[in-house]
Amino acid sequence: MANSEYEQLARAAASQGGSNEPSEREREMEEVRQQNLDRFLSKEARSRLQVIKMVKASQARQVEDAILQMVRMGQIRSQVSEKQLLDILEGLRESKAKEEVKIIYNRKGFDESDDEEYDL
Numbered sequence: 001m002a003n004s005e006y007e008q009l010a011r012a013a014a015s016q017g018g019s020n021e022p023s024e025r026e027r028e029m030e031e032v033r034q035q036n037l038d039r040f041l042s043k044e045a046r047s048r049l050q051v052i053k054m055v056k057a058s059q060a061r062q063v064e065d066a067i068l069q070m071v072r073m074g075q076i077r078s079q080v081s082e083k084q085l086l087d088i089l090e091g092l093r094e095s096k097a098k099e100e101v102k103i104i105y106n107r108k109g110f111d112e113s114d115d116e117e118y119d120l
Helices: 001-013 024-040 043-055 057-070 082-099 112-116
Strands: none
Touching: 024 043, 024 057, 043 057, 057 082, 082 112
16 A cells, blocks of 8 residues: 555544444434434333343344334324334344244154165
8 A cells, every 4th residue: 555545544533533422313213213213202112122222222123113214104194102112122133033044854764765775
């Protein structure tokens, strides 16, 4: 690598702060996301989602994604209650259970002709 390429990489790292902090655009998008969730979640549903987020953040994120997708598709027009939130969570669990891979072993059955081959 030429010296100028190192300088460019160093400048790029310095402009990003050299850390894993989210960019301004990512922060704005997350803020809009939270505003939309606040608009469509009841107080009870919001507190339930916070509890889920403390236990398993990835699952809470999936629920949030599902709610926002349903809002975009017009399936949700009013606030989501705690019961509806639990129904969405259960639906995600069921769909995940269907996606799990099941391995089935097909064992070769014992055949009497096998005895004859080995003269048992």
